[in-house]
Amino acid sequence: MRVLQNVLLVIGAPALGVATCGLGLASVLAATAFRTRPGQDPSLDWGATGAFLCCGLGGGAFGAVAGLVLAVRWMTHHRSGPWGAATWVGVVLGVAVVAAVRLSGVLGGHVTGAVLRWGPGLACLLAAGGTLGGLLGGAIDARRGHREARRRRRRHTA
Structure with missing residues (x-):
């Protein structure tokens, strides 16, 4: 893994x-x-x-x-x-959002739309979307971990 x-x-x-x-x-x-x-x-x-x-x-x-x-x-x-579950969900959602934008044709007249129609550009943006989603999911995982650590500390001190 x-x-x-x-x-x-x-x-x-x-x-x-x-x-x-x-x-x-x-x-x-x-x-x-x-x-x-x-x-x-x-x-x-x-x-x-x-x-x-x-x-x-x-x-x-x-x-x-x-x-x-x-x-x-x-x-x-x-x-x-x-990686935690939120990180993997973020990766999948990031790739899915880029794929949905590509298939919808929303950015057809913009520079990004031209890059999305080009194969290597699409691959690069799919990887970038997955990475950005993974970073956001990792931040959620880290925040959740800090919250759980605080709860454990409170239980032990009480």
Whole structure:
């Protein structure tokens, strides 16, 4: 089980880094600095396309490297047990939400919608969604563990 958890961490952390850094930076720049101005011919906007791709790829590469380094550092410096039920439910729900968004076509006209229609982009966002869901589920598991530890302490002191 520990090997599976490590494999999921090594796959998910860089995917989350790519999704947050690459898509985030590219989307913000597309919506602000590199958008087509009113009255401008969109076919003449090649410089913005190049800058958009450079920002997306550069941010994605940085996010992937940062996620991989942090995942390996986490595995080598922390000894943790098996993930709790809330973590696994979070992973499944995160993947399910990304799959539902992909199948619904809600983001069809946006940058993220174009990435969801591309196979590797979909795989990356599925892994990122699972990782984010697992992080949220792990936070719930940790919160539940702290609450139970406090209850045990109260019983022993009384």
